[in-house]
Amino acid sequence: MDTREPILEVRDITKVFPGVVANNRVHLELYPGEILGLLGENGAGKSTLMNIIYGLYRPTEGEIRVRGRPVTMHSPKDAIALGIGMVHQHFQLVPVMSVVDNVMLGSESIRGPFLDREAVARRIQEIASRYSLEVDPYAIVEDLPVGVRQRVEIIKALYREADILILDEPTSVLTPQEIQGLFQIMDLLRRQGKAIIFITHKLKEVLHIADRIVVLRRGEVVGEADPQTASQASLAAMMVGREVMLVVEKGPASPGPVVLEVEGLEAVNDLGEPALRGVSLQVRAGEILGVAGVQGNGQTELVEVITGLRPATGGRLRIAGQDMTRASPRQITDRGQSCHVPEDRHAYGMVGAYPVAYNLVLNTYYRPPFAQGLTIQEEAIAEHARRLVAEYDVRTPSIYTRAGSLSGGNQQKLVVAREFSRPIQLLIAAQPTRGIDVGSIEFIHQQIVAKRDQGVAVLLVSYELDEIMALSDRIAVMYQGQILDVLPAEEATRERLGLLMAGVHPQEHTAAGLST
Amino acid sequence: MANAIDRRPGRLGRFLRSLLLPVAAILIALAIGAVAMWAFGDDPLVAYRGLWSGAFGDARALARTVRKMVPLIFTGLSVAVAFKAGLFNIGAAGQFLMGTVAATAVGISFPGMPAPLHVSLALLAGVVGGLVWGLIPGLLKVYTGAHEVIVTIMLNYVAALLAGWTVYAGGTEGQSPGPLWDPTARAVSESPDILESARLPLFFDPAYRLHAGVLLALAVVVFIWWLIYRTTIGFEIRTVGLNLKAARYAGMRVAWTVVFTMGIAGILAGLAGAIETLGVNWKFAPEFGGQVGFDGITVALLGQTHPFGIVLAAFLFGALDAGAARMQFESGVAQDIIQVIQALVLAFVAAPTLIRLLFRMEAEEFEVTTISQTWGGGSG
Ligand SMILES: Nc1ncnc2c1ncn2[C@@H]1O[C@H](COP(=O)(O)OP(=O)(O)OP(=O)(O)O)[C@@H](O)[C@H]1O
Numbered sequence: 049m050d051t052r053e054p055i056l057e058v059r060d061i062t063k064v065f066p067g068v069v070a071n072n073r074v075h076l077e078l079y080p081g082e083i084l085g086l087l088g089e090n091g092a093g094k095s096t097l098m099n100i101i102y103g104l105y106r107p108t109e110g111e112i113r114v115r116g117r118p119v120t121m122h123s124p125k126d127a128i129a130l131g132i133g134m135v136h137q138h139f140q141l142v143p144v145m146s147v148v149d150n151v152m153l154g155s156e157s158i159r160g161p162f163l164d165r166e167a168v169a170r171r172i173q174e175i176a177s178r179y180s181l182e183v184d185p186y187a188i189v190e191d192l193p194v195g196v197r198q199r200v201e202i203i204k205a206l207y208r209e210a211d212i213l214i215l216d217e218p219t220s221v222l223t224p225q226e227i228q229g230l231f232q233i234m235d236l237l238r239r240q241g242k243a244i245i246f247i248t249h250k251l252k253e254v255l256h257i258a259d260r261i262v263v264l265r266r267g268e269v270v271g272e273a274d275p276q277t278a279s280q281a282s283l284a285a286m287m288v289g290r291e292v293m294l295v296v297e298k299g300p301a302s303p304g305p306v307v308l309e310v311e312g313l314e315a316v317n318d319l320g321e322p323a324l325r326g327v328s329l330q331v332r333a334g335e336i337l338g339v340a341g342v343q344g345n346g347q348t349e350l351v352e353v354i355t356g357l358r359p360a361t362g363g364r365l366r367i368a369g370q371d372m373t374r375a376s377p378r379q380i381t382d383r384g385q386s387c388h389v390p391e392d393r394h395a396y397g398m399v400g401a402y403p404v405a406y407n408l409v410l411n412t413y414y415r416p417p418f419a420q421g422l423t424i425q426e427e428a429i430a431e432h433a434r435r436l437v438a439e440y441d442v443r444t445p446s447i448y449t450r451a452g453s454l455s456g457g458n459q460q461k462l463v464v465a466r467e468f469s470r471p472i473q474l475l476i477a478a479q480p481t482r483g484i485d486v487g488s489i490e491f492i493h494q495q496i497v498a499k500r501d502q503g504v505a506v507l508l509v510s511y512e513l514d515e516i517m518a519l520s521d522r523i524a525v526m527y528q529g530q531i532l533d534v535l536p537a538e539e540a541t542r543e544r545l546g547l548l549m550a551g552v553h554p555q556e557h558t559a560a561g562l563s564t
Numbered sequence: 565m566a567n568a569i570d571r572r573p574g575r576l577g578r579f580l581r582s583l584l585l586p587v588a589a590i591l592i593a594l595a596i597g598a599v600a601m602w603a604f605g606d607d608p609l610v611a612y613r614g615l616w617s618g619a620f621g622d623a624r625a626l627a628r629t630v631r632k633m634v635p636l637i638f639t640g641l642s643v644a645v646a647f648k649a650g651l652f653n654i655g656a657a658g659q660f661l662m663g664t665v666a667a668t669a670v671g672i673s674f675p676g677m678p679a680p681l682h683v684s685l686a687l688l689a690g691v692v693g694g695l696v697w698g699l700i701p702g703l704l705k706v707y708t709g710a711h712e713v714i715v716t717i718m719l720n721y722v723a724a725l726l727a728g729w730t731v732y733a734g735g736t737e738g739q740s741p742g743p744l745w746d747p748t749a750r751a752v753s754e755s756p757d758i759l760e761s762a763r764l765p766l767f768f769d770p771a772y773r774l775h776a777g778v779l780l781a782l783a784v785v786v787f788i789w790w791l792i793y794r795t796t797i798g799f800e801i802r803t804v805g806l807n808l809k810a811a812r813y814a815g816m817r818v819a820w821t822v823v824f825t826m827g828i829a830g831i832l833a834g835l836a837g838a839i840e841t842l843g844v845n846w847k848f849a850p851e852f853g854g855q856v857g858f859d860g861i862t863v864a865l866l867g868q869t870h871p872f873g874i875v876l877a878a879f880l881f882g883a884l885d886a887g888a889a890r891m892q893f894e895s896g897v898a899q900d901i902i903q904v905i906q907a908l909v910l911a912f913v914a915a916p917t918l919i920r921l922l923f924r925m926e927a928e929e930f931e932v933t934t935i936s937q938t939w940g941g942g943s944g
C-alpha cells in the first residue's frame with residue numbers, strides 16, 4: 049500500500065487537556081479510496097484526534113500533513129479549505145433551519161451580497177443524486193428523522209468538496225436499516241476515491257465495511273488489524289487489553305410479584321399524533337422484559353410516560369401496586385423507587401456544564417446526605433462521586449471535570465452509574481449501552497443482570513436486537529404504538545422478532561412459513 | 565466547612581481566566597473612548613485623570629463611588645439571578661421604579677412612627693413593589709408561554725408611566741394630580757421629602773452621605789451567593805437554566821423555579837429602588853428613573869453573573885458614574901462619553917466572540933455565558 053500517496057498523515061500528535069493526555073504520539077495514515085476503521089475504548093482519544101484533524105483543537109505537539117504538505121489549522125474553516133469534512137458524534141445542525149440554510153451556513157458559495165438559495169438547493173440535489181443521499185433541501189432539520197439529519201451532515205461536507213470524510217460514531221444513532229443505507233453511501237464514496245475515517249463501537253460494523261482497522265488505547269495507537277483476518281474477539285481484546293465476554297452469562301430468572309403494570313396506555317407524541325395506542329404490559333420483580341422494535345414505534349413515548357415525563361391520555365400505570373398514572377417524575381423515582389437511564393443522554397440525562405460530581409446527584413441532590421435542609425453538602429456529594437467514578441470506571445480526570453468534556457461513552461457511564469447506584473425496585477433502561485465500548489457493555493450488561501438477580505424489575509428498551517436477545521427473559525415487540533406480542537426469550541428467534549418488528553401479526557407467522 | 569466542589573483544583577487559574585474577558589472589555593472600551601476624545605481634539609489623559617480623581621481622588625470621591633455602586637449591585641444581581649435560570653430580565657428598570665414608588669409612598673406617610681420600624685416598612689414596601697413586577701413576567705411565562713423579554717420590556721413602560729403619574733403635578737386644564745405629588749412643589753412633578761424617620765442611617769461624615777444600604781447590599785450579595793451555590797433551590801435554578809429537559813428528568817419543579825427566580829429578581833431590583841429613595845434621593849421624581857436597571861444588565865454580564873464579580877463590576881460602573889462630573893469639569897469632555905464607554909463595555913461582554921477573535925483565543929479555554937435560552941411556555 050506504500051505505492052500510493054497518503055492523502056492524510058498524522059505524525060506524532062499529542063494532545064494534553066488539563067489532567068489528561070488524550071492523544072499520545074499518534075501516527076496515522078489515510079489513503080484515497082479507503083475506509084479506515086478507528087476503534088478504541090471510551091475516552092481512548094478518538095474524537096479528540098478527529099477534532100484535531102478537523103481544526104477544532106490545536107495539537108500540543110506533532111504535525112498533520114494533507115496531500116504530503118504539512119498544515120497548520122486554526123479552525124474548521126482551514127480544514128474545510130483543505131477538503132476535510134466531519135460528521136460529529138453529536139450533530140451540529142441548526143434544528144430550526146432548513147437543509148439548504150444549514151448547508152450554506154459558513155460556506156463560501158455566496159454570490160454578491162445576497163444568498164443564492166436556489167443555486168445551493170440545486171447543488172444539494174446534484175450531490176444527493178450522485179451519492180444517493182435523498183433529502184428534501186427545503187425540509188426543516190428538526191422535522192427530519194435522525195438518519196436523514198446525518199445525511200444532511202454528509203451532504204454538507206460533500207458540498208464543501210471534502211475528499212477526507214470523518215464519521216465519528218455515525219451508526220450509534222441509526223436504525224439497522226439506516227445503517228445499511230449509510231454503508232451503501234460510504235461504499236459509493238470510497239469507490240469515488242474519497243477517504244473515510246469511520247469510528248464505531250460495533251465491531252461487526254468495522255469488520256463489514258473497513259479496509260483497515262486502527263486501534264487506540266489510552267491515547268496511543270496499539271495496533272492495526274486487517275478485517276479479512278480479524279475477529280470480533282481479537283479486536284475486543286486489542287481494544288481493552290484483555291479478553292472480553294461478548295455474551296453475558298446469566299442464569300434463569302425467578303420472577304416475583306408484578307412491579308410495573310401498564311394497562312391500555314395511550315399518549316401522543318410531540319406533534320400531537322397518537323404514539324401509544326393501548327399498550328399493556330407487566331414486568332415482575334426479578335425479570336428483564338425487553339422491548340424490541342424499530343425506532344419510532346412509540347418506545348420513546350412509552351418510557352416517557354412510565355417515568356412521568358409525558359402525560360398519558362388514557363390507560364393506567366401502576367408501580368408496586370400504587371397508581372402512578374398522573375405522578376410526577378419525582379414521585380415515580382421516590383415513591384416508585386425506580387430509576388431511568390434515558391435514551392437521549394444529552395437532552396435529559398446530564399447537565400454538560402456541571403461537574404461530574406453534580407451530575408451524579410442530579411436527581412437525589414435534595415436528600416440527605418447530599419442536602420441537610422436547604423444546604424447542599426458538597427463533601428458528601430464529592431465522596432459519593434469518588435466512589436461511583438471508581439466503581440463504574442468512569443474515565444475522567446477528576447470529579448470536578450465538566451461532564452460535557454468527557455468522552456461520549458463516559459458520559460453514558462456517568463448516567464448509568466448514577467441510576468444504578470440507588471436502591472430501587474424498578475429499572476427503566478432505554479438504550480443503556482449506546483456509544484459504549486465493548487468492555488463497558490460487558491460491565492453494564494452484568495450490572496443489569498445483577499439487578500435482576502437482586503429482585504429488581506427491569507424494563508429494557510433497545511433498538512439493537514442483539515442487546516435485547518442477550519439480556520431479556522421475555523421480549524415484547526412494539527409496532528406503531530402497540531405491543532404486537534410478548535414472547536419468552538427461548539422462543540424468540542431472530543426471524544420471529546424480525547417479522548413482528550415489521551408489523552406482521554403473530555397469527556400470520558405460520559402463514560409466513562414459521563412455526564414454533 | 566463543606567465546599568469541596570468549589571475547592572477543586574485549578575480554581576485560581578479558572579478565576580484568573582474568568583477575569584480575562586471583563587478586563588479586556590473594559591480596556592478596549594476605555595481605549596476607544598480615548599480615541600474618540602482625541603479625535604474631537606480633547607486630551608484623553610486629562611479626561612481620565614479627572615475621572616480618576618472624581619471617583620477615587622479623596623474620601624468624598626470614594627464615598628460617591630460606593631454610593632453609586634449600591635443600586636448597581638442590586639440590579640446586577642437581579643439580572644444575574646434570572647440569567648442563572650436561563651431567563652433574561654430586561655425588567656430591572658421597571659422593578660426598580662415600582663420599588664421606588666412603593667418606598668416613597670410609605671416614606672412620606674406615618675408621621676411619628678419609630679425610625680427602625682418606618683425604615684423597615686418602607687424597605688418592605690420596595691420589596692413588594694419589585695416582587696409584583698417580577699412575578700408578572702414569571703407567571704405569564706409559565707402559564708401562557710409569553711417570553712419574559714417582551715413582557716418585561718412592556719412592564720418597564722407601564723412602570724415608568726405609572727410612577728410618573730403618582731407624582732404628576734396636575735394639568736393646567738384641571739387634570740387631577742397624582743397621589744404622591746407634593747403640592748408645595750407647585751408645577752414640578754415630584755413627591756414631598758420622605759419623613760426623617762424613614763431615612764436610612766448615614767455613617768462617617770454625614771456630608772459623605774454613605775448610608776446603611778451599603779451594608780445591606782453586601783449582606784444581600786453573600787445571601788444570593790449562598791442561595792445560588794449552596795442551596796438545593798440554587799441547584800434547581802442553575803439546572804433549569806443549563807438544561808431544562810434534564811431539570812424535568814431530575815424531578816425539579818420547573819414552573820415553580822421560574823416564578824420563584826423572577827420573584828427574587830424583582831425583589832432585588834425593587835430593593836435597589838427603595839434604598840436609593842431612602843438613602844440618597846429622599847423623594848421621588850420621574851427623572852430618578854431606571855438607568856440603573858439597564859446598567860444592571862451590563863454589570864451582571866461584566867461580573868460574569870457571579871455575585872462577587874458583580875460587586876467588582878458595580879464598583880467599576882459606580883466609579884465611572886461618580887467621576888463623570890469631575891472629568892467634564894477638568895477636561896471639558898462631555899459626561900456623555902461615560903455612557904458611550906459603558907455601552908461599549910456591554911457590547912464587548914455581550915459579544916465575547918469579538919474579544920476572542922481580537923486575542924485569538926481557543927474556544928476550549930474560554931467560558932461563555934449563555935444569555936437566554938429559548939423555550940416555549942406551559943412547561944412543567
Ligand atoms: N474539551 C475537553 N476538555 C477536557 N478534556 C477533554 C476534552 N475533550 C476530551 N477530553 C478528554 O480526553 C479524553 C479522550 O476523549 P475523546 O472524546 O477523544 O474519547 P473517545 O475515544 O472519542 O471516546 P468515546 O468512544 O467515549 O466517544 C477523555 O479522557 C476526555 O475526558
Ligand SMILES: [Mg+2]
Pocket residue numbers: 094095096137216455456457
Ligand atoms: Mg468520541
